[in-house]
Amino acid sequence: MKFSVHQASLIGDRKYNQDRVAYAYRNDALLLVLADGMGGHFHGELAAAMAVESFVELFARHIDATFADPQAFLADAMRHAHHRIMQLPHDKDVGFPGTTCVVALIQNGNLYVAHAGDSRLYVLRDQAVLSRTRDHSMVQQWLDWGVISEEEARIHPRRNQITNCLGGIEDMFYVESAIPLGLQQGDILLLGSDGLWGPFTDQELVESFVLLPVAKSLDNLVVRAYERESGYSDNITGLVVAWGEDEHDHVTEHTASHELKID
Secondary structure: OEEEEEEEEEOOOOOOOOEEEEEEEEOOEEEEEEEEEOOOOOOHHHHHHHHHHHHHHHHHHOOOOOOOOHHHHHHHHHHHHHHHHOOOOOEOOOEOOEEEEEEEEEEOOEEEEEEEOOOEEEEEOOOOEEEEOOOOEHHHHHHHOOOOOHHHHHHOOOOOOEOOOEEOOOOOOOOEEOOOEEOOOOOEEEEEOHHHHOOOOHHHHHHOOOOOOHHHHHHHHHHHHHHHOOOOOOOEEEEEEEEOOOOOEOOOOOOEEEEOOOO
């Protein structure tokens, strides 16, 4: 497979960085996963780490060269991560540790996506947003119902209150899967926590990846997200992939995995 990939994260103005992100690949498949631990839940960083580690471990453990049902793998792995989190020690007044999660699997040039919460995956094509995941939040529901506008949703004070996550409250979790998408030469995939995408419009995100290589573009975007929030920045984390024949060829004898080190 030919792709370029880069990960970046900043703690922002929070006391701890509860975001986690990683990718793993073999010759026939590429896994991308990002989780944003919930600051209001005890040890959200543990839930985020467990979600990311679960996906990487299950991906590496898969024996066959390809996945017979990639969408089922993503859904099953996310449910597995949720059940692991629900076994963690927890504060009875707060609930179990919780985390959002967005994950993608690329196989045979097709993109498969699953998510829970408001961490997003964007597909950028021809300098436009081809698709993105739908947030699991009350603000998103109000937007769907026409109660508020896109701009009002982007700056709404309750935009970070989600309605779905791994862990957290026991009956809160579910997996949403996207329709598989065939990738094309030049497509860009962007996974981001709400600290990354929140300060920007979709058009601003698109424009961020027009002129520079994706690694430099993502690094710049992370810094700009921090600066734009002016002292109130959330954790900011992203993973970007450029897909196509012009990118680096990744050949490996064994599964290769790379989790971004976050202090």
